[in-house]
Amino acid sequence: MLPVRPFVYSGKPTSLACGEVSLEALAKKYNTPLYVYSADHIRYRLGLFTQAFATQKHLVCYAVKANSALAILKLFDRLGAGFDIVSGGELERVLAVNKAAAARVVFSGVGKTSPEIDLALRSGILLFNVESEGELDLLAERAAKLKKSARIALRVNPDIFAETHPYISTGLREHKFGIDIHRARAVYRDVAKNRWIEPAGVSVHIGSQIRTADPFGAAASRVAALIRQLRSDGLPIRFLDAGGGLGIEYHLDLPFHPEEKIQQYAAALKQAVSELEDIQFLLEPGRFLVAQAGALITRVLYLKKNGKKHFLILDAAMNDLIRPALYQAHHEIIPVTPRKGARKLVADIVGPVCETGDFFARDRAIPAVQPGDLIAILDAGAYGQSLASNYNSRPRPAEVLVEGKRARLIRRRESVDDLLGVEIS
Ligand SMILES: *Cc1c(COP(=O)(O)O)cnc(C)c1O
Numbered sequence: 392m393l394p395v396r397p398f399v400y401s402g403k404p405t406s407l408a409c410g411e412v413s414l415e416a417l418a419k420k421y422n423t424p425l426y427v428y429s430a431d432h433i434r435y436r437l438g439l440f441t442q443a444f445a446t447q448k449h450l451v452c453y454a455v456k457a458n459s460a461l462a463i464l465k466l467f468d469r470l471g472a473g474f475d476i477v478s479g480g481e482l483e484r485v486l487a488v489n490k491a492a493a494a495r496v497v498f499s500g501v502g503k504t505s506p507e508i509d510l511a512l513r514s515g516i517l518l519f520n521v522e523s524e525g526e527l528d529l530l531a532e533r534a535a536k537l538k539k540s541a542r543i544a545l546r547v548n549p550d551i552f553a554e555t556h557p558y559i560s561t562g563l564r565e566h567k568f569g570i571d572i573h574r575a576r577a578v579y580r581d582v583a584k585n586r587w588i589e590p591a592g593v594s595v596h597i598g599s600q601i602r603t604a605d606p607f608g609a610a611a612s613r614v615a616a617l618i619r620q621l622r623s624d625g626l627p628i629r630f631l632d633a634g635g636g637l638g639i640e641y642h643l644d645l646p647f648h649p650e651e652k653i654q655q656y657a658a659a660l661k662q663a664v665s666e667l668e669d670i671q672f673l674l675e676p677g678r679f680l681v682a683q684a685g686a687l688i689t690r691v692l693y694l695k696k697n698g699k700k701h702f703l704i705l706d707a708a709m710n711d712l713i714r715p716a717l718y719q720a721h722h723e724i725i726p727v728t729p730r731k732g733a734r735k736l737v738a739d740i741v742g743p744v745c746e747t748g749d750f751f752a753r754d755r756a757i758p759a760v761q762p763g764d765l766i767a768i769l770d771a772g773a774y775g776q777s778l779a780s781n782y783n784s785r786p787r788p789a790e791v792l793v794e795g796k797r798a799r800l801i802r803r804r805e806s807v808d809d810l811l812g813v814e815i816s
Contacts, residue, residue: 395647396683396769397429397641397793406728407767409793414688415725416799418765421789424707425688426776428458430466430794433772434578438471439649440674443657447664449672454635455481457677457773458685462801466487473517475499475635479507486514493517495527497632497673499596501526501567505533512539518673520546520594520632522569527582534587544592544632545579547572549613552804553598553606553639556718562597562610571597572613579621590626592673594633594757595619599678604652607633608659615663618670629675631667633660639682641770645721649679675785678773685772687712687788688727690763692743701738703757705766708742709749710782712768712775716748724751726758727765733758740766743775744783776802781810 397410401776407414409427418425431613440451452473459481465488473495474485494515498507501522511519521543534541548569551562561568568592575593582588595610601715610631618628635654640647664670677692689707696702714720724740726733736759740752751768760766770800779787786805791798 394435395649397432398686398767398769402492404728404731407725408420408564409798411688411796412793412798414686414767415666415765417791418688418690418727421791421800422804423765424705424711424788426685426687426689426771426788426790427798428463428681428685428772428790428792430792433463433466433681434470436649436684437467439653440676440680443653443725444672444674447657447661447672447746447813448670449674450495451674451676452495453680454675454677456501456777457787458681458775459484459777460790460792460801461488463681463778463801466792468492470716473497473673475677479510482507482510482514490514497594497624497675499594499781500579500673503529505529506704508533509537512541516596516633517542518592518630518657519543524570524578526579527588531585531588540587540589542591543582544587544594544630545570545575546594546596546632547614549595549597551597551606551610551613553601553636555600556720558718559599560597561599562595562606566733572617575617575653576620576624579626580624583626590621590628592628592630592632594620594630594632594634594673597636597676599636600638601636602638602640604655604659607636607656608663611660611663615667618667629669629671630673631664631670632673632675635677635679637676637679639679639770641721643769652732653677653679660680670765680773682773682813683771685770685775687768687771687775689768691760691762691766693762694760701736703738703740703760705742705751707751707788708783708785709746709778710785711742711788712751712771713778713780714774715751716746722738722751722771723769724755725767725769726760727767729758730760730764731786733760735759744785781805784810786810
């Protein structure tokens with residue numbers, strides 16, 4: 392399946408591996424459900440960005456919320472990437488990996504609190520992506536109080552429609568994100584008078600899982616026009632933060648070429664700034680870098696039949712991977728070790744949680760499996776574990792990072808003690 396995914400069938404009997412590491416062996420050692428990620432694949436995806444933007448000053452700021460595992464942040468830090476964070480907790484994660492990485496952090500999010508702003512000011516982050524005038528007032532107050540000046544970009548709302556799931560589309564005026572692009576010039580003019588606020592960029596993020604380059608180009612063009620105006624007003628704007636949102640293909644039978652995608656994306660952005668000198672791109676990809684590097688490995692608990700309907704009940708559930716329940720998202724689901732000559736079965740593939748919405752797929756054709764068999768849910772490296780919960784008092788999965796021939800536990804499985812330990816009865 393390379394290079395779209397690091398998961399390949401090999402050996403005799405044929406069985407799925409992450410790079411060179413057998414998933415059967417990992418499941419045996421660490422139990423299931425288990426998240427498995429390929430460090431090599433993440434490095435390859437980041438490299439695609441770096442190559443596509445080689446001719447342009449840029450910094451890739453990995454969107455931490457896609458997968459916030461410390462080991463993955465450490466990998467990005469070693470590769471020189473920056474980070475896009477949306478909370479104080481995410482900033483603490485980056486600082487835990489490398490305090491000096493703060494200089495490569497951009498802070499997005501519509502609801503930053505005083506303690507979060509103070510932590511970011513004290514750590515000396517690169518840029519605040521400010522999403523409202525109220526936030527700007529609070530930031531100015533905190534910056535003056537701490538005597539730390541704040542570099543800012545306004546996150547503008549470009550009023551651009553991008554084809555994606557409504558829950559992850561963010562660039563229309565009716566969405567809660569950003570400041571209306573038509574008001575932005577006046578807001579920048581006001582803020583320029585404050586000695587603790589340094590307007591350094593303009594930022595935009597139109598949504599997630601967007602699969603064509605056009606909306607990114609259109610948004611960046613509007614931002615570039617605003618930057619020209621701001622520069623003519625005398626503001627030294629250096630950064631164009633183009634946000635994240637570059638989508639992937641979750642279907643195995645549809646073509647997807649990551650290299651081509653990234654080149655189209657880079658071309659659209661570069662075209663938008665062709666008349667601007669000395670601009671540095673800040674890029675905030677999350678999903679594109681990590682989604683296809685990961686899979687959720689789970690075991691079949693039961694096969695069940697209600698009337699004509701077949702169910703495959705797994706030991707993973709919506710609390711471990713909520714994307715199908717939350718966004719009606721498609722994930723490919725394949726047996727780790729396919730049974731010889733197995734016929735296809737059409738079944739609902741579900742978890743043990745007490746919700747009808749607890750499914751990974753409905754009426755899905757899958758080669759027949761037996762209780763105890765391992766199943767891989769592909770493309771689960773982004774918005775999988777980072778969105779996991781303890782619903783039904785289920786401990787969250789362990790995570791393993793594979794690099795070459797080596798597999799390393801990067802998060803142990805939660806225990807019930809971990810869950811009960813924070814409670815007071
Ligand atoms: C979520 C988010 C991203 C990352 O989005 P992906 O679709 O994972 O690339 C980037 N920037 C901001 C501001 C976000 O909220």
